Amino acid sequence: MKIFDRYLFREFAGYVALGLAGFIVIFVVVDIFEKIDVFLDHHAPAALVTRFYLYRAPEVVVQVLPVALLLATFLALGQLNKFNELTAMRTAGWSLVRILRPVFAVGLFAALLSLLLGEYVVPGADRERNRIYDQQIQRIERLAATERADVTYLGQGGRIFFIHLYLVKEQRMHEVSLQEFRSGDLVRRIDAAEAAWDGDRWVFTSGYLRTFDHGREHAVAFDRIAVNGLAEQPADFAKESRKPEEMNYVELRSYVEKLRASGGRVANYLVDLHLKLAFPLINLIVVMIGASLATRLRMQSAALGFGLSIGIAFLFYGLMRTGQALGHNGALPPYLAAWMADLLFGAVGLAMLRQAQKS
Numbered sequence: 001m002k003i004f005d006r007y008l009f010r011e012f013a014g015y016v017a018l019g020l021a022g023f024i025v026i027f028v029v030v031d032i033f034e035k036i037d038v039f040l041d042h043h044a045p046a047a048l049v050t051r052f053y054l055y056r057a058p059e060v061v062v063q064v065l066p067v068a069l070l071l072a073t074f075l076a077l078g079q080l081n082k083f084n085e086l087t088a089m090r091t092a093g094w095s096l097v098r099i100l101r102p103v104f105a106v107g108l109f110a111a112l113l114s115l116l117l118g119e120y121v122v123p124g125a126d127r128e129r130n131r132i133y134d135q136q137i138q139r140i141e142r143l144a145a146t147e148r149a150d151v152t153y154l155g156q157g158g159r160i161f162f163i164h165l166y167l168v169k170e171q172r173m174h175e176v177s178l179q180e181f182r183s184g185d186l187v188r189r190i191d192a193a194e195a196a197w198d199g200d201r202w203v204f205t206s207g208y209l210r211t212f213d214h215g216r217e218h219a220v221a222f223d224r225i226a227v228n229g230l231a232e233q234p235a236d237f238a239k240e241s242r243k244p245e246e247m248n249y250v251e252l253r254s255y256v257e258k259l260r261a262s263g264g265r266v267a268n269y270l271v272d273l274h275l276k277l278a279f280p281l282i283n284l285i286v287v288m289i290g291a292s293l294a295t296r297l298r299m300q301s302a303a304l305g306f307g308l309s310i311g312i313a314f315l316f317y318g319l320m321r322t323g324q325a326l327g328h329n330g331a332l333p334p335y336l337a338a339w340m341a342d343l344l345f346g347a348v349g350l351a352m353l354r355q356a357q358k359s
Contacts, residue, residue, distance in 0.1 A: 004089070008076070009102035015072035016106065023064040028053055044137045052137065055129035058121045062114050062279075066286045066316070069110055071309040073103065073290030081295055096357045100291050107287030114280035119248045126246065148237070155232045158182060158261035163237065171197040171234040176204070178227075184263035186212050190227065197234050202227050244272040252276070267334050271327035274338030275320070281342050282316060288349035292356040316341055 031053075032039075039049055077100075080086045089099050134140045151163040157180070164175035173195040180188040192207030203226045210219045244252055256269045289312065320341040327337025 004099075005102045008080075008099075009106065011079075012072055012076040012103050012106055015075045016068055016110075019068035019071040019075075020061065020065065023068055024057065024060055027060050027064065028056075031056075038138065042137055042139060048132065048136055052129060052132045055125045055132065058117050058125045062117050062122060065110055065114055066282050067309050067313040069107060069283055070286045070290045070312055071306060073287055074294050074304075074308060077103070077291055077294035086295055096295060097353070100295075103287055103291055104284070107284040110283040111280045114283055115277070118276060118280065119250075123246060123248050145238070145240075151237060153232070153237055153241075154255065154258040154262060154264075155230070155236075156258065157231070158258075158263070159230070159232070160262050161232070161237070166237050168234075168238045173237070178204075179262075181261065181263045186263075188212070190225075198226070202230055202232075244269060249273065249276045267330060268328050270334035271324055271337050274335060275324060278339050278342050279320070282320075282345065285342060285345045285349050286312065286316070288353050289345065292349065292352035295356050316345055319344065 032049075038044075077086070086099065090096065146168050148166045148168065149164070151161070151166050153161040153163070155161060160179045160181070161173075162177040162179070163173045166173050174193070176190075176192055176195045178188075178190040178192075178195075179186060189210040189212075190204055190207060191210075192204035194206065195202050195204045197203075203224060204222070205224050206222075207225075208219050208221050209225065210217055212218075242251075244255075247255065252269065252273050256266050256273055259269065260266050290309075293308070323332065323337045323340035326332040327334050332340070
């Protein structure tokens with residue numbers, strides 16, 4: 001790495017760290033003022049409140065990292081441009097893209113870091129944060145569920161379980177309907193008064209077994225029938241279902257595949273699935289936009305860079321949420337809805353970078 005690369009990398013990384021720390025502090029202060037009544041009413045010790053915000057930090061980092069990168073880009077490159085250092089380098093024959101290589105490297109690293117945090121750290125940290133807030137700060141007793149009512153569970157191989165009541169300890173279902181689909185078509189249905197786990201398989205009692213073939217139905221009553229080949233076990237029905245934002249990419253993709261196999265509508269979940277990949281990429285895109293602006297504008301104060309960073313970030317978040325909403329209601333295809341903000345901002349960033357390279 002050349003001396004200038006090390007210098008620019010050090011300056012830019014320092015501004016990123018400073019901006020990230022600043023935005024985290026702002027977020028924590030605002031959140032503390034919102035929750036101060038809860039902390040005081042329940043006499044939460046400072047150490048416990050600190051733990052709560054430590055588990056909140058990964059999610060905050062993912063959300064504010066693009067803004068911190070944008071601000072760092074304005075500050076670092078604005079200073080170089082202000083003192084004509086960029087002009088000197090370009091006069092020496094360096095292209096703008098070559099000069100900005102350390103900045104793009106940090107942006108790419110930030111995109112990968114955001115993706116990894118979102119996949120492997122944020123979901124678990126959010127669950128622990130909620131547990132601390134509910135059980136340790138507010139002292140809400142959450143007893144282990146002994147039964148679950150009106151359970152709908154997506155199984156493997158296109159199976160859907162509809163259970164009126166599931167007894168967790170007894171591993172028994174009451175008023176259960178099991179439907180199996182192939183390519184979106186219903187091929188088998190079991191309706192039973194009860195189903196119990198015998199240690200190896202589910203045993204259904206007092207019901208009907210229906211099979212469907214080319215629109216024809218064949219029904220057989222049974223007193224007791226053991227169904228082999230069901231991968232679902234008692235622990236699967238005892239767990240509370242999670243929202244898409246509480247799953248990582250792999251978990252949500254598995255859920256989408258199960259839902260698709262059962263013939264269900266997957267468009268909403270596909271939007272959320274692709275957003276998990278689309279959002280981290282904005283870290284690299286904002287660096288392109290910020291670098292293009294900073295090399296053409298002479299930043300006279302940090303306030304101008306801060307204002308531009310917040311403004312651009314709000315535009316992106318607004319466009320991303322608009323695309324998500326349009327995808328959820330079917331106005332846009334899921335893939336376009338999820339990637340719309342990245343595509344538009346990416347095109348703008350590339351056009352601005354190309355124009356800055358020529359100037």
